[in-house]
Amino acid sequence: MFSTLKLTALESIRYRGLWGHWSWLAHRISGLAILSFLVIHVWDTANAHFLPGLYQWSLEFFKYPLVAVGEIALMAAVLYHAINGIRITILDFKPELWQHQRTSAMISWGLFAVVFIPIAILMFSTLVGHCSELAAEGATCWRIPPLSAFQPFSEIHELPH
Amino acid sequence: MATITGVTRRTADVSNQNQLERYAFLFMRLTGSGLLILAVGHMLIQHVLNSSSNLTIQFVAGQWNSWGWKTYDMLLLVFAITHGFNGLRGVLEDYIHNDTAMTWIKRVLFVFCIITIVWAGFAISTFDPSKFN
Numbered sequence: 001m002f003s004t005l006k007l008t009a010l011e012s013i014r015y016r017g018l019w020g021h022w023s024w025l026a027h028r029i030s031g032l033a034i035l036s037f038l039v040i041h042v043w044d045t046a047n048a049h050f051l052p053g054l055y056q057w058s059l060e061f062f063k064y065p066l067v068a069v070g071e072i073a074l075m076a077a078v079l080y081h082a083i084n085g086i087r088i089t090i091l092d093f094k095p096e097l098w099q100h101q102r103t104s105a106m107i108s109w110g111l112f113a114v115v116f117i118p119i120a121i122l123m124f125s126t127l128v129g130h131c132s133e134l135a136a137e138g139a140t141c142w143r144i145p146p147l148s149a150f151q152p153f154s155e156i157h158e159l160p161h
Numbered sequence: 162m163a164t165i166t167g168v169t170r171r172t173a174d175v176s177n178q179n180q181l182e183r184y185a186f187l188f189m190r191l192t193g194s195g196l197l198i199l200a201v202g203h204m205l206i207q208h209v210l211n212s213s214s215n216l217t218i219q220f221v222a223g224q225w226n227s228w229g230w231k232t233y234d235m236l237l238l239v240f241a242i243t244h245g246f247n248g249l250r251g252v253l254e255d256y257i258h259n260d261t262a263m264t265w266i267k268r269v270l271f272v273f274c275i276i277t278i279v280w281a282g283f284a285i286s287t288f289d290p291s292k293f294n
Contacts, residue, residue: 005256032248034245039245039277042242045281046280046281048284049284049288059213062216068214074204089194093190126212
């Protein structure tokens with residue numbers, strides 16, 4: 001099993017299928033990345049009902065700058081997966097368009113860049129704004145509040161700042 | 162004449178039983194189209210128009226005070242989880258060729274998928290916003 005995995009990983013890099021290959025690879029990786037976060041996100045959000053205190057802590061955890069950068073990466077994954085997904089669906093139902101598959105892959109990447117770049121700039125400036133706001137108050141965004149501040153998890157807590 | 166090397170031939174079961182794969186294929190395109198609005202919409206609303214940097218549990222409670230948002234999130238939950246796990250199954254089937262192992266992996270994924278939807282679906286539908294005022 002792991003030997004096939006290793007072979008697949010190596011061949012995925014070595015194989016020179018160019019545009020179509022990169023699209024396939026990016027679709028797969030973005031899909032797996034989204035699913036990993038989705039499972040965490042769904043179980044975490046369910047805590048808003050089951051363990052609101054723990055959910056409040058996780059909301060603070062998601063504000064940590066490195067996690068917020070991960071949020072921008074998640075945005076990239078969702079947008080690329082969505083745009084390339086439209087391309088796949090159209091090609092599946094209109095096979096005659098397959099002769100344009102290379103162009104369609106290029107269009108997907110272009111469209112992704114046009115949509116993602118402004119959104120990424122916006123999200124990043126929101127993050128910087130949030131951190132400088134805290135810094136102005138003498139606080140910092142580089143600190144995750146301890147879990148113990150939100151115990152018992154079954155209760156709703158006042159935020160520290 | 163050119164020689165073709167490295168061709169893998171696998172037998173394909175085209176009996177009625179395998180119509181399931183055809184439905185899985187259509188299911189991915191259908192839920193994918195739904196998620197185009199639900200998931201991309203969710204990302205734009207929650208991460209661009211709103212932001213995680215000022216998100217509080219009170220804000221979430223405010224949204225879940227409306228049946229519209231509860232329905233949106235419930236649909237998103239079902240579509241995203243089923244689409245995601247079916248996608249994962251597809252990826253795993255590409256690399257794991259041991260049928261016994263794959264059967265068990267599929268069972269585990271299926272059960273986990275159902276538990277996740279029931280657990281989170283229960284949370285969304287029974288969430289009581291009045292506790293957060």
